[in-house]
Amino acid sequence: MTTLLNKLIDDNESEQFGILDEYSKREIRRAVLTAVAVPGYQVPFGSREMPVARGWGSGGLQITLAVIGPNDIIKVIDQGDDQGVNAVNLRRLIVQSTKVSETTTAAKSSIVQSRHRIPEDGLDQRHILVLQVPVPEPLRGVERDMRELARMHAEADYSKMWVSLYEDKVRNGVITQTTGYPCLVNDRYVIATTPIPRWDIPKLDHSPFLTLFGAGREKRIYAVPPFTKVEPLTFEDVPFEVEKTEGATCSQCGSNSSFLVEIPGTQTRWVCSDTDWCERNLEGN
Amino acid sequence: MNNAEHVVLDVRNLRKHFVLHTIDSRIVEALNGVSLKVSAGEHVALAGTSGAGKSSLLKSIYRTYKPSSGAVFLKLDDDSFVDLVSLTDSELATLRGTQIGYVSQFLRAQPRRSTFEIVTKAGIQRGMDSDTAKQAAAYSLQRLNLDEALWDVSASMLSGGEKQRVNLAAGTISPPRLLLLDEPVSALDPLNRESALELIGTLTDQGVAVLAVFHDMDAMERLASRVIVLRNGVVDYEGSPMETLARLEGVAR
Amino acid sequence: MTSVVSPEWVLKVNQLGKIFGNLSENGLALTGPEIGSSKDPATGAIVAAWDVSFEVAAGEALGVVGESGSGKSTVMRCIAGDQSSSAGSVQIRTSPDEQIDVLSLTPSERRQLRIDKIAVVYQDPAEGLDLNVTAGGNIASPLTAAGWRNFSSIRSRASELLLRTEVPLNRMDDVVKSFSGGMKQRVQLAKALANRPPIVLLDEPTTGLDASVAAGVLDLIRGLLEEFGLAAVVVSHDFSVIEMLTNRCIVLNHGRVVESALTDQLLEDPHHPYSQKLVSAARA
Numbered sequence: 001m002t003t004l005l006n007k008l009i010d011d012n013e014s015e016q017f018g019i020l021d022e023y024s025k026r027e028i029r030r031a032v033l034t035a036v037a038v039p040g041y042q043v044p045f046g047s048r049e050m051p052v053a054r055g056w057g058s059g060g061l062q063i064t065l066a067v068i069g070p071n072d073i074i075k076v077i078d079q080g081d082d083q084g085v086n087a088v089n090l091r092r093l094i095v096q097s098t099k100v101s102e103t104t105t106a107a108k109s110s111i112v113q114s115r116h117r118i119p120e121d122g123l124d125q126r127h128i129l130v131l132q133v134p135v136p137e138p139l140r141g142v143e144r145d146m147r148e149l150a151r152m153h154a155e156a157d158y159s160k161m162w163v164s165l166y167e168d169k170v171r172n173g174v175i176t177q178t179t180g181y182p183c184l185v186n187d188r189y190v191i192a193t194t195p196i197p198r199w200d201i202p203k204l205d206h207s208p209f210l211t212l213f214g215a216g217r218e219k220r221i222y223a224v225p226p227f228t229k230v231e232p233l234t235f236e237d238v239p240f241e242v243e244k245t246e247g248a249t250c251s252q253c254g255s256n257s258s259f260l261v262e263i264p265g266t267q268t269r270w271v272c273s274d275t276d277w278c279e280r281n282l283e284g285n
Numbered sequence: 286m287n288n289a290e291h292v293v294l295d296v297r298n299l300r301k302h303f304v305l306h307t308i309d310s311r312i313v314e315a316l317n318g319v320s321l322k323v324s325a326g327e328h329v330a331l332a333g334t335s336g337a338g339k340s341s342l343l344k345s346i347y348r349t350y351k352p353s354s355g356a357v358f359l360k361l362d363d364d365s366f367v368d369l370v371s372l373t374d375s376e377l378a379t380l381r382g383t384q385i386g387y388v389s390q391f392l393r394a395q396p397r398r399s400t401f402e403i404v405t406k407a408g409i410q411r412g413m414d415s416d417t418a419k420q421a422a423a424y425s426l427q428r429l430n431l432d433e434a435l436w437d438v439s440a441s442m443l444s445g446g447e448k449q450r451v452n453l454a455a456g457t458i459s460p461p462r463l464l465l466l467d468e469p470v471s472a473l474d475p476l477n478r479e480s481a482l483e484l485i486g487t488l489t490d491q492g493v494a495v496l497a498v499f500h501d502m503d504a505m506e507r508l509a510s511r512v513i514v515l516r517n518g519v520v521d522y523e524g525s526p527m528e529t530l531a532r533l534e535g536v537a538r
Numbered sequence: 539m540t541s542v543v544s545p546e547w548v549l550k551v552n553q554l555g556k557i558f559g560n561l562s563e564n565g566l567a568l569t570g571p572e573i574g575s576s577k578d579p580a581t582g583a584i585v586a587a588w589d590v591s592f593e594v595a596a597g598e599a600l601g602v603v604g605e606s607g608s609g610k611s612t613v614m615r616c617i618a619g620d621q622s623s624s625a626g627s628v629q630i631r632t633s634p635d636e637q638i639d640v641l642s643l644t645p646s647e648r649r650q651l652r653i654d655k656i657a658v659v660y661q662d663p664a665e666g667l668d669l670n671v672t673a674g675g676n677i678a679s680p681l682t683a684a685g686w687r688n689f690s691s692i693r694s695r696a697s698e699l700l701l702r703t704e705v706p707l708n709r710m711d712d713v714v715k716s717f718s719g720g721m722k723q724r725v726q727l728a729k730a731l732a733n734r735p736p737i738v739l740l741d742e743p744t745t746g747l748d749a750s751v752a753a754g755v756l757d758l759i760r761g762l763l764e765e766f767g768l769a770a771v772v773v774s775h776d777f778s779v780i781e782m783l784t785n786r787c788i789v790l791n792h793g794r795v796v797e798s799a800l801t802d803q804l805l806e807d808p809h810h811p812y813s814q815k816l817v818s819a820a821r822a
Contacts, residue, residue, distance in 0.1 A: 155646045162682035163668070167675045169689060170711050235689035306811035307818055348800065350807040367542050374800050375595065376542045378785045397757045406764070 018065035018098045024048055028066035028221070032212060035223035040189030041153075042136055047219040057090050057115060058216030060132030064094060064113050067128060067212075073101045075109035079261070080117040080274035087115075104276045116179070118200040120258050120277040125226055127209040131196065136215040136222065138182045138192035158190050161233060169238060178243065184231045185224055193230075199242045199259040204230040245270070253281040291324040292360065293494035294346070294463055299355035301345045301518075315341035317518035318355070323463070328485075328495040330509035330526070332502075332533060337515040339498045343465045346496070347387045348377055359384065359463060382410045386464040386493075388456035390449065390471050400443065400451050401426070401436040407455035418458070425454035430480050445472040453481055460488050466497035470504065482507060502530050545595035548631055548769035549617070549737050554590040555625030556612050556793075559583030569792065571812060576609070576792040586612040587793045590626070596736065599763055599770040601784035601801060603777070603816065609793040610773045614739050616641075617771065618658045619648035630655060632736050653683045657730035661742035663722035666729065669715040673705060673725045676714060680732040699728035703758060720751035727755075727762060738763075740772045744779060756782050777820040781805060789813045 018025070024046075031045035050058040068074070076091035078084030082104040090113065095102050103109050107122030113130040123129060142160040143149050152158065161182055168175050180194030181201055191213070193201055204211060204224055211224040224230055234240040248270045249256045251263075258277060260270040272278035301316040316338050323329045331339040344350040346357050348369055358366040361384070369377060381387070401422055408418030426436060429450040435443065440451050449472045456464065466485070470478045486508055489495055499505050505512055505526055512529040514521045523529065562568070562580035569576050569585045576585045587609040594600045602610045615621035617628050619640060628640040632655060640651065652658070660666040667676050677696040678686075686692050697707055703724040709717070714725055723743060730738055743759060744752035760783055763770050772783045780787060780801060787804050789797040789812065796810040808817045 151645075155649060157649065157683065159679050159683035162687075163671060163675050163679045166678040166682070166689070166692065167671060170672060170674060235692075236687050237691075238689050303807070304809075306814050344806065349802045351799070351803055351809065361542070372542060373544060374786045374798065375593070375598065376544045378598070378800060379545060380542055397753065398761065 016097070017070075018068055018094070019051065020048065020062065020065050024062075025066040028062055031221045032063065032067065032223065035212065035221050036210070036225045038189075039225055039228050040185030040191045040222060042191075042220040042222045044219055045221050047216045050216065051093060052090065054217040055134060057086060057113070057132040059214030059218075059221070060113050060115070060130045060216075061090060061093070061214075062216060063130045063212050063214040063221065064111060065098070067130075068094070068098055068100060068111060070098070070100060072098075072110045073103050073108060075103050075106060075112045075119075077112070077114045077117060077119070077274075077276075079115070080119070080259070080272065080277070082276055105280075106276065114196075116195050116197070117259070117273055118196060118203045120272075120274045123203075123207070123209045125208040129209055129211045131211060131213045133192070133194050133213045133215040133220075134217070135180070135194055136192055136213065136218050136220040138180075138190045140192075153189060156188060158184075158233070161190060165233060165235070169235070175234065175238060182233045184229075184233060186228050187231075189222075190233065191222055191224075197243055197259060198232070198240070199244075201230070201232050201240075202242065206230075250278060250281075253278045255281055291326070292322045293325050294321075294323040294360075294496065295356075295358040295366065296321050296342075296346065297356045297358070299342070299345055299357060300353045301341055301350050302353045315350070315518055316345060316352075319515070319518070319520055321513055321520060321523075323494040323496050325462075325494050326489055326492045328489045328497065328508050328510050330505040330512045331496065331498045331515060332505065332512050332529065333515035333521065338518040339515055340467055341518070342515065343387070343467050343496065343498060347381070347385065347465055349387075361462075383412060384462045386456040386461035387467075388452050388465070388469045389467040390469070391452075397439040397441050399437045400431070400440050403440055403451060404454045404458055408458040411459040411461070413459060421458050422454065425458050425484075426450075428480060428484055429454055430477055446474060446477060449473060450477065450481065453484065457484060457488055460491045460493045462494065464488060464493050464495045464497075466495065466499075468498055468500050471500050478504075502533070506530055545598065546631070547593035548596050549594045549771070550629045550631070551593075551613070551617060551626070552591050552629070553626035554613060554616055554623055554628060555588045556586045556609075556616055556621065557583055557588075557624045558586055561585070570794050571791040571796050571810075574792065576607075585793045587616070587790070588625075590788070590790070590793075590795055592788055592795075592798065594737075594769040594771060596769050597764070597767040598786070599768075599772055599784040601780040601787035602771060602773045602790060603775070603780055603787050603804075603813075604790035605775060605816070608790040610775075610790055611741060612793075613790070614658075614741050614771065614773050618656060618739055619643070619645075619651060620658075630737060653680055654733035655735050656737045656739065657733075657735040658739045658741065659723070659726050659730050659743050661745050663714070663719070663726055666726040667714050667722065669722075670713055672711050672713055673700060673717070673728075674710045676725055677729050677732050680729060684733045695732070696728075699731060700725070702731075702762075703728040704754075718751070719747050720755055723747065723755050724758065727758065731762065731766065734766065735768075737769045737771075740770060740774075740783075742774050742776075742779075743772070745774070745776065759783060777805065777817065789816065 028045055031043045034043045050061055052058050074094050076087045078087035091102055106119035111128045115132045139149055142164045165175055179197050180192045181198050182190050183193050185191050206227050208226050210226050213222045232240045248260050250272045251269045252271055255272055259273045261273045263269040263271055297320050299316050299319045303313040305311045319342055333339055345352045352370050357369040359369055360366055404422035405418045408421050431450050453469055470481045473481055482504055509526045512526050513523040514529055560581050561583045562578055565578040568579055590613050592600055604610045616623040623641055631637045674696040677699055678692050681692050700710055705724045744755050774780055784801050787801050788795045791812040797813045808814045
């Protein structure tokens with residue numbers, strides 16, 4: 001092991017497996033292990049400069065490259081789209097620097113890196129879902145003082161979050177927050193589920209797969225381990241509801257049971273956000 | 286009537302000196318060793334020239350003034366005596382609420398709440414339940430001829446005479462063991478004064494020990510069973526209203 | 539001797555002390571009312587409060603009187619847990635079986651105490667309220683902290699409290715920032731009472747308000763203290779506030795208690811030279 005490490009470090013000629021050096025990977029994996037051990041807790045880590053700009057998935061990328069091995073199969077999506085510009089670039093970077101195989105089908109992959117979505121189907125206990133997180137702090141909107149934020153998490157004092165949900169409901173009649181909906185993990189820590197929509201939140205609750213959240217700019221990693229309780233914060237008498245437009249169906253595959261996004265145009269059209277799922281659904285029909 | 290068995294208030298050698306630190310530590314002697322007893326159902330009036338120590342005595346018993354020495358024994362429900370001078374502040378506060386009534390010329394600072402509430406509140410403090418207190422408040426206010434239209438009005442809006450009647454109603458809503466009166470009818474017109482004096486008389490009949498200062502001799506003559514004349518902070522002499530008042534009037538002439 | 543029952547204390551402060559800086563060996567002897575300073579001449583340490591003791595029972599209000607810098611607010615902040623103390627103890631007893639030693643609690647436990655045991659009403663509404671949140675939302679804060687999770691229950695409890703503190707209900711959903719000074723204090727009171735705490739600390743609750751507004755707020759406070767049987771500590775330099783709200787008082791001067799008395803006695807027969815100076819200044 002040590003020999004291998006020395007060889008890797010000394011050998012400037014050969015390309016690194018997955019860009020990061022082994023020390024960096026180890027540091028990130030330690031943070032990941034801590035995050036898994038304390039579900040929902042934001043673990044600080046020494047976020048590296050990556051060949052992508054911060055805010056463009058550098059946190060997710062670092063996690064993926066730290067946990068990936070030669071036999072993994074990678075799927076990368078932006079929104080639900082494997083062909084999004086950001087997805088294509090990140091996938092290309094990962095594949096080129098690790099030589100792993102790629103796929104667009106969630107079920108065939110072993111690691112899914114995503115910015116906005118959890119794939120509609122196919123994830124089970126073999127999978128690691130890596131989410132790219134812009135703002136990891138769920139309380140950012142209600143408190144600015146870093147020490148106070150740390151205290152609130154330490155004492156599980158989330159009353160300010162509840163007050164903001166109360167205010168939202170009072171001002172708007174409904175709780176308007178859509179992406180990044182605050183959730184209580186394992187009855188202890190509140191996390192920001194950014195950037196996934198409410199639609200995907202029920203999939204996190206007691207999910208068979210491991211979800212790792214990486215925020216490169218904010219230097220934080222947190223996790224929802226498999227089969228862990230994830231509960232969206234809401235009042236007893238204000239049910240948590242996922243986004244749904246009555247009567248909308250996918251204009252390509254006709255689905256009304258998947259997360260749909262609106263296509264701008266003169267006439268309102270809807271399509272599945274998860275393009276791979278949409279294609280398979282279409283073929284199945 | 287001044288039967289030892291019925292003594293409710295027993296003041297012994299009470300002294301009160303003020304040290305005025307802001308005026309070269311000048312010492313002002315208000316009481317120089319007053320001893321007196323008041324029994325249940327007895328009305329004792331204090332007389333004497335202004336500055337003789339009448340109000341100071343009432344305040345020292347109530348402990349608005351903190352006595353410099355001496356003792357003020359008050360009989361409790363279980364017939365034991367307690368020295369008001371040696372009680373802690375909170376013990377005394379409790380005792381004031383339940384056993385001692387103090388009615389002065391002035392209405393103590395009150396929140397701007399209705400007259401009726403102030404009187405009712407006094408009853409509740411004396412241990413009445415809310416309904417009984419309301420009935421008693423209505424009864425007292427009626428007896429003192431306070432116009433019902435004023436019951437809902439904040440006491441701070443009332444005239445001096447009206448305030449004084451509110452004060453009396455609150456102080457007498459349930460008969461206290463000891464009632465201290467400091468010119469309680471000074472601001473009242475003749476008619477209202479009459480009903481106030483009647484009310485005070487009734488309390489004595491109910492067994493309340495009353496120690497009072499009146500500005501007019503007529504009230505003393507009507508209500509007091511005994512008059513104690515103070516002079517320079519000590520008891521000068523005492524006797525029946527007839528003889529003391531005659532002597533006082535003689536002095537006045 | 540006595541069958542006079544002294545009411546059971548709910549809040550007991552015993553020999554509380556707070557020193558800022560390092561006190562020299564004789565520092566305590568070199569400070570205090572006799573010296574006329576709370577600053578240790580050797581080290582510059584400030585004896586903000588020393589040997590402060592009192593008890594407060596349910597339904598009782600104790601006044602803490604003194605000029606600014608006398609240590610009033612320090613004492614209050616130590617009790618509230620906003621500030622650590624250097625000496626003494628603060629105990630609260632909310633039932634015969636529950637006695638809490640406030641100063642030995644962790645910061646987190648002290649915060650818990652503030653949810654439903656000790657409420658504080660500050661002079662500055664910004665300290666007690668989130669001014670960018672609605673009146674209802676400010677009350678929702680202690681309620682949710684105490685575990686309330688039902689939106690309509692929170693709404694109805696908040697309206698009940700605002701009604702009681704005389705805040706028009708049509709302003710319940712307005713941000714507190716837009717409220718007048720007196721109205722902000724009423725919202726603070728509603729928030730303070732949200733979880734029916736047995737103890738409330740009032741720090742100059744009406745200072746800075748117009749006289750007529752202050753009078754209204756005082757009326758309200760007095761009514762609330764009586765209605766809820768609260769054990770209250772009222773910190774104020776204003777004797778009209780003390781007279782209106784309290785039955786007993788302590789007078790602080792250079793961090794020490796120079797006199798403790800029944801309120802009417804303090805006003806009519808103050809003993810300590812400092813108390814006499816304060817009272818005569820207030821009466822002038």
